[in-house]
Structure formats: structure tokens, C-alpha cells
Amino acid sequence: MSNVPIRERLKSFVLRKGRITSNQKKALIDLKDHYLLNEDSKIELFNDTSVALDIGFGAGETTIHLAKTNPELSVIGVEVYLSGIGSVLSRAYREGIENLRIFNGDVVPFMEEKVPDNSLDLVLMFYPDPWPKRKHHKRRLFQQDFLSLISKKLKQGSIFYFKTDWEDYFRDAQKIVQISDGWKEQKREDLANYLKCLPQTSFEKKALSAKRDLKEIILKKIS
Numbered sequence: 737m738s739n740v741p742i743r744e745r746l747k748s749f750v751l752r753k754g755r756i757t758s759n760q761k762k763a764l765i766d767l768k769d770h771y772l773l774n775e776d777s778k779i780e781l782f783n784d785t786s787v788a789l790d791i792g793f794g795a796g797e798t799t800i801h802l803a804k805t806n807p808e809l810s811v812i813g814v815e816v817y818l819s820g821i822g823s824v825l826s827r828a829y830r831e832g833i834e835n836l837r838i839f840n841g842d843v844v845p846f847m848e849e850k851v852p853d854n855s856l857d858l859v860l861m862f863y864p865d866p867w868p869k870r871k872h873h874k875r876r877l878f879q880q881d882f883l884s885l886i887s888k889k890l891k892q893g894s895i896f897y898f899k900t901d902w903e904d905y906f907r908d909a910q911k912i913v914q915i916s917d918g919w920k921e922q923k924r925e926d927l928a929n930y931l932k933c934l935p936q937t938s939f940e941k942k943a944l945s946a947k948r949d950l951k952e953i954i955l956k957k958i959s
């Protein structure tokens with residue numbers, strides 16, 4: 737494990753000026769105050785409810801599904817790209833979703849500073865950027881220190897659900913799990929029903945059409 741503090745290591749993303757549609761732009765302006773968490777927001781905002789965190793939600797298909805199918809669950813989505821955030825805001829508003837908050841930025845400082853310890857009931861990390869070249873592996877989000885951060889923020893007995901379509905990312909993640917204490921691997925059948933039938937995301941569809949296998953690791957925090 738690297739000795740570099742998690743916040744000082746290379747970012748897991750490179751922000752490029754992406755294309756953003758006029759609808760996404762409009763949603764970002766009109767719905768900012770309704771859904772976006774800002775620098776001063778605290779997660780205590782969701783007092784007395786169960787809280788799920790979707791890390792790097794992309795186009796937000798999973799985030800929306802979680803919020804829509806679980807009105808009693810408070811869902812927080814974190815993403816660096818505004819285009820995906822714009823789409824999620826517009827869809828959430830159209831579908832009357834209220835139990836959702838979005839943070840635009842890097843999930844690492846967000847979790848370190850904004851999320852209280854032992855406060856999350858579910859963390860999802862689906863298809864994080866694979867950084868396929870070996871020289872870029874240090875940019876991958878799933879590393880031992882990040883798994884420790886997730887553990888610190890999850891409540892005891894809660895679930896961390898990871899999916900990837902990159903075989904070597906999966907193998908490296910498995911190795912990290914093996915040397916990390918306090919987790920118990922779970923089977924898909926053990927999951928709550930709403931997690932067994934999640935919608936296919938655009939990234940998942942791309943992976944399947946490129947004939948890449950979908951792999952997952954499901955962990956329960958036991959200590």
C-alpha cells in the first residue's frame with residue numbers, strides 16, 4: 737500500500753471540457769438549490785433515514801433507480817462531470833424524486849470531510865474508470881486506503897457493492913479485499929431485492945457489447 741495520503745495521490749479522473757446539452761445546462765441552473773449539495777452542506781441533512789452513496793454515477797441510471805424504488809432511503813450521488821449531473825437533476829425533478837442529493841466533485845474529499853463516520857447504509861461503486869494501462873493503475877479509485885475510508889463511513893452490517901468489467905481491476909480488487917480486515921464477502925442472493933434488479937447502465941451495455949465479463953464484489957462491514 738502506498739504511503740501517500742489518499743487525498744494527495746493522483747486523481748481518479750481527468751476533467752475534460754465535456755459536451756453539455758442545453759437541457760442539462762438548464763437543469764443545473766434551475767434545480768441547483770433543490771438537489772445539489774454545496775461546500776457547506778452536511779450529511780446530517782438526512783437525519784433519521786438510511787443513506788446510500790453512489791460513487792461516480794455517470795449518467796445516473798442506478799442513482800435514480802435507487803431513489804425511486806426506495807422512497808425511505810436517502811440517496812447521495814457524487815460525480816465530477818456536469819453533463820451526467822444535469823441529466824440526473826432533470827430526470828429526478830420530472831419524476832418527482834425528493835430523496836436525492838447530488839455532490840459535484842471528487843468523492844475522496846467529499847467522504848473525508850462531509851460524511852460522518854458510521855453513517856452510511858450502502859455504498860455503490862459501479863464500473864469506476866478502469867485506467868487500463870499499468871502505469872495508470874495508481875489512479876484507480878479502488879485501492880486499500882479507499883476501501884478503508886469506505887469502511888470508516890459505513891455503519892456496521894452495511895454493504896459495499898463494487899462492479900467492474902475489467903478483469904485485472906477485479907483481480908486487483910480481490911487482492912485488496914483479501915488483505916483488508918473487517919469485511920465479509922456476500923453473495924448476490926444475500927442482497928436486498930431492489931439491489932438484485934438494477935437497471936443496465938450505459939457503461940454496462942458498452943461492456944457487454946465489447947464482450948467483457950461483468951464482475952462484482954459484495955462486502956458487508958463486520959467490524
Ligand SMILES: C[S@@+](CC[C@H](N)C(=O)[O-])C[C@H]1O[C@@H](n2cnc3c(N)ncnc32)[C@H](O)[C@@H]1O
Nearest residue numbers: 748749792793794815816842843862865937939
Ligand atoms: C465508467 S463511469 C461509470 C458510471 C456509472 N457508475 C455506471 O455504472 O454507469 C465512472 C464515473 O466515475 C466518475 N468518477 C471518477 N472518479 C471520480 C471521483 N474521484 N469522484 C467522483 N466521481 C468520479 C467519472 O466521472 C465517471 O462518470
